[in-house]
Amino acid sequence: MNAPFLIAQATGPEVATDFSAQSKPPRLIKIARPQDNQAVTVHLDGNTKLDLSDVASDKITFVRVGDRLVILFDNQATVTIEPAFGPDGQILGDITFQVGPDRQLSGAEFAAAFPVGGSNSTGILGYVVAAQELHDQRPDIDKIIVPVGSAGTAAGLAAGIKMLNWPVTLVGACVSHTETESREDVRRLAGDIDIQVTDRAVGPGYGIPTEEMWAAVRLFAATEGVTLEPVYNGKAAAALVDMIRNGEIGDDETVVFLHTGGLPGLFAYAPDLTASV
Numbered sequence: 519m520n521a522p523f524l525i526a527q528a529t530g531p532e533v534a535t536d537f538s539a540q541s542k543p544p545r546l547i548k549i550a551r552p553q554d555n556q557a558v559t560v561h562l563d564g565n566t567k568l569d570l571s572d573v574a575s576d577k578i579t580f581v582r583v584g585d586r587l588v589i590l591f592d593n594q595a596t597v598t599i600e601p602a603f604g605p606d607g608q609i610l611g612d613i614t615f616q617v618g619p620d621r622q623l624s625g626a627e628f629a630a631a632f633p634v635g636g637s638n639s640t641g642i643l644g645y646v647v648a649a650q651e652l653h654d655q656r657p658d659i660d661k662i663i664v665p666v667g668s669a670g671t672a673a674g675l676a677a678g679i680k681m682l683n684w685p686v687t688l689v690g691a692c693v694s695h696t697e698t699e700s701r702e703d704v705r706r707l708a709g710d711i712d713i714q715v716t717d718r719a720v721g722p723g724y725g726i727p728t729e730e731m732w733a734a735v736r737l738f739a740a741t742e743g744v745t746l747e748p749v750y751n752g753k754a755a756a757a758l759v760d761m762i763r764n765g766e767i768g769d770d771e772t773v774v775f776l777h778t779g780g781l782p783g784l785f786a787y788a789p790d791l792t793a794s795v
């Protein structure tokens with residue numbers, strides 16, 4: 519896909535944190551690169567400074583999984599920090615990040631430097647192009663089903679579908695928000711476009727596994743050889759399975775399940791996955 523990418527900018531203001539105003543200095547946790555394939559979990563408990571300066575020049579990816587921040591290394595090792603996010607989805611206010619010898623960021627600045635998701639007017643352009651690409655390949659399809667978190671993916675597809683005047687139905691499967699919120703998110707990002715959304719598979723909340731999700735993950739693996747992670751595609755697949763079982767998707771319809779990737783997210787659920795199979 520020859521589309522624009524939204525690159526996380528590792529820039530931002532330096533923060534001179536004055537700890538004199540606080541009752542005690544933060545607990546310092548230095549993050550180091552684990553050995554190959556190792557999964558390390560760091561449990562946070564209140565006022566903490568995470569020192570990432572030793573891994574700042576490593577190839578790392580930050581992934582939010584529920585209330586956890588997972589750092590993925592290119593040697594297939596992970597460091598999971600939990601909890602790193604509150605119920606409102608924001609980074610907890612009592613975490614600061616040391617990202618270089620002289621550079622410290624508050625949680626909010628860290629989140630802005632490494633934005634979680636790219637759901638803005640630039641970010642959705644990639645999926646406008648994806649709609650064009652899909653249309654070029656399969657103009658005949660009836661439905662596209664896609665997970666909806668912050669709705670950038672769905673908004674880009676919706677905008678692309680509208681531009682193409684393509685009579686396909688886009689179905690967004692909510693993974694975190696209600697149907698009303700998700701529909702509003704799509705409109706905020708893509709303009710005056712309504713898409714079909716369903717929040718039937720969200721369960722108790724974002725990133726919280728459900729039995730239907732695990733059943734869909736097993737079904738896709740066993741029948742298609744396709745691996746899904748639990749947070750986005752597992753829940754969207756659960757919604758798809760339910761729609762088929764209810765007859766909302768007919769035998770004669772051609773449906774594209776748009777797999778948005780994110781496989782590393784599965785590793786954060788290794789114990790739950792093992793228990794479910």
Ligand SMILES: Cc1ncc(COP(=O)(O)O)c(C=O)c1O
Nearest residue numbers: 666667668669670671750778780
């Ligand atoms: C696997 C996966 N799919 C989809 C998304 C994004 O969905 P949305 O564009 O609705 O936020 C994410 C975002 O983190 C993701 O990790």
